[in-house]
Amino acid sequence: MDKILVTGGLGFIGSHTVVELQNKGYNVIIIDDLSNSSINVLDGITAITGKKLEFEKLDLKNKQTVEAFFLKHQDIKGVIHFAASKAVGESVEKPLLYYENNINTLVYVLQEVQKLKNSNFIFSSSCTVYGQAEKMPISEDAPVKQAESPYGNTKKIGEDIITDACKVNPKMKAISLRYFNPIGAHKTAKIGELPIGVPQNLVPFITQTGVGMREQLSVFGDDYQTKDGTCIRDYIHVVDLAKAHVVALQRLLQNKNKSNNEVFNIGTGKGSSVLEVIQSFERVSNKKLNYKITSRREGDVVSAYADTHKANNELGWKAESSLDDAMLSAWKWQQQL
Numbered sequence: 001m002d003k004i005l006v007t008g009g010l011g012f013i014g015s016h017t018v019v020e021l022q023n024k025g026y027n028v029i030i031i032d033d034l035s036n037s038s039i040n041v042l043d044g045i046t047a048i049t050g051k052k053l054e055f056e057k058l059d060l061k062n063k064q065t066v067e068a069f070f071l072k073h074q075d076i077k078g079v080i081h082f083a084a085s086k087a088v089g090e091s092v093e094k095p096l097l098y099y100e101n102n103i104n105t106l107v108y109v110l111q112e113v114q115k116l117k118n119s120n121f122i123f124s125s126s127c128t129v130y131g132q133a134e135k136m137p138i139s140e141d142a143p144v145k146q147a148e149s150p151y152g153n154t155k156k157i158g159e160d161i162i163t164d165a166c167k168v169n170p171k172m173k174a175i176s177l178r179y180f181n182p183i184g185a186h187k188t189a190k191i192g193e194l195p196i197g198v199p200q201n202l203v204p205f206i207t208q209t210g211v212g213m214r215e216q217l218s219v220f221g222d223d224y225q226t227k228d229g230t231c232i233r234d235y236i237h238v239v240d241l242a243k244a245h246v247v248a249l250q251r252l253l254q255n256k257n258k259s260n261n262e263v264f265n266i267g268t269g270k271g272s273s274v275l276e277v278i279q280s281f282e283r284v285s286n287k288k289l290n291y292k293i294t295s296r297r298e299g300d301v302v303s304a305y306a307d308t309h310k311a312n313n314e315l316g317w318k319a320e321s322s323l324d325d326a327m328l329s330a331w332k333w334q335q336q337l
C-alpha cells in the first residue's frame with residue numbers, strides 16, 4: 001500500500017488524519033519534533049487502528065536532516081504537511097520564530113518533495129487567509145487579505161510559495177486545504193486536542209471550564225452585528241476534517257486533480273455563534289457553563305463560515321458531524337484527560 005508521510009502527525013489534526021489514513025490502508029510514516037505534541041499520541045493512534053506505523057523525531061528546520069530523511073524514503077507517494085506553529089498571540093510576539101518554523105520548513109520539505117517520483121503534497125492552510133470576507137458563506141474565490149498576524153501570514157505566504165513552486169514544476173501536485181474551526185476529538189477519546197497552558201481557542205477553554213480547570217469563560221464581545229451579538233464561526237469536527245485530507249490525497253494519487261495547484265475550503269457551511277457553542281456544550285454535558293461577557297478580542301473577525309460547494313462537488317466530501325457531535329467528543333476527551 002502507498003507510503004504517506006505526515007509531518008506534524010502527532011498534533012491535533014495530524015493524529016486524527018493518521019488514523020483515517022490507516023483506516024484506508026495507507027502505510028503511514030510520521031515525523032514530528034514533539035515541540036507541541038506528546039509521544040504518547042502514538043499509543044493513542046495505534047490503540048485505535050491496531051496497525052503499526054513508523055515514527056521519526058525530526059526537526060524540519062534542519063535542512064540536512066530533511067534531505068537525509070527523504071533520501072531514505074524515496075518511495076513516499078504523498079506528503080501531508082501539518083508541522084507548524086499555530087498560536088496567533090505568540091506569533092505576534094515572536095514573528096521571526098514563526099517564519100522560521102512555518103516557512104523555512106515548508107521550503108525544505110517542498111524542495112525534497114519535488115525530487116520524489118511522486119510529488120503529491122497537501123498543505124494545512126486556514127480560513128484566516130480571507131480575513132473578514134465581504135460575503136458569507138466564503139467561497140474559494142473570495143479575495144485573500146493582508147494577514148492580521150505573522151501566523152496568518154505564514155499560511156498566506158505558504159500558499160504563495162506552493163503556487164510558485166507548482167508553476168515551474170508541472171510534476172508537483174498540491175492541494176491547500178483552508179480549514180475553518182476544527183474542534184472535537186476521536187470518538188474513542190484516545191486522541192484529541194492537547195493545548196499547552198491556557199487555551200486560546202474557544203472549545204478547549206469551554207471544556208476545561210466544564211471540568212473545573214478554569215473558573216470562567218470570557219465571551220469576547222456580544223455587540224457584533226450577528227444573530228445574538230457574538231462572533232460567528234464554522235466549527236468542524238476534526239474527524240471530518242481528517243477525512244478531507246484523505247480524499248484530497250486520493251484525488252492526487254488518482255490524478256483526478258484539475259490543475260496542479262488547487263485550494264479547497266474545509267468547513268461545514270454552517271455558522272454558529274459563541275453563545276450557540278456554549279449552549280451546545282450545556283446540552284451534551286448536562287452542565288451549566290460559567291461564563292461572562294467581556295470586551296472584544298483584538299483581531300477577531302465578526303463572521304466566517306464556508307461555502308462548501310467546491311469541496312462537496314469536486315472532492316466528493318462533506319462534513320457529517322453536527323456541532324453537538326463534535327462537542328460531545330470534545331467533552332469526553334476532556335473528561336478522560
Ligand code: UD1
Binds near residue numbers: 297
Ligand atoms: C483562531 C485564530 C486563527 C487560527 C485559529 C486556529 C485569532 C484571532 N484567530 O481562530 O487565526 O487559524 O484560531 O484554530 O486568534 N472566543 C471567546 N472566548 C475565548 C476564546 C474564543 O469568546 O476564550 C471566541 C472568539 O472571539 C471567536 C470564537 O470564540 O469568536 C472562536 O475563537 P477561536 O477558537 O480562538 O478561533 P478563531 O478566532 O476563529
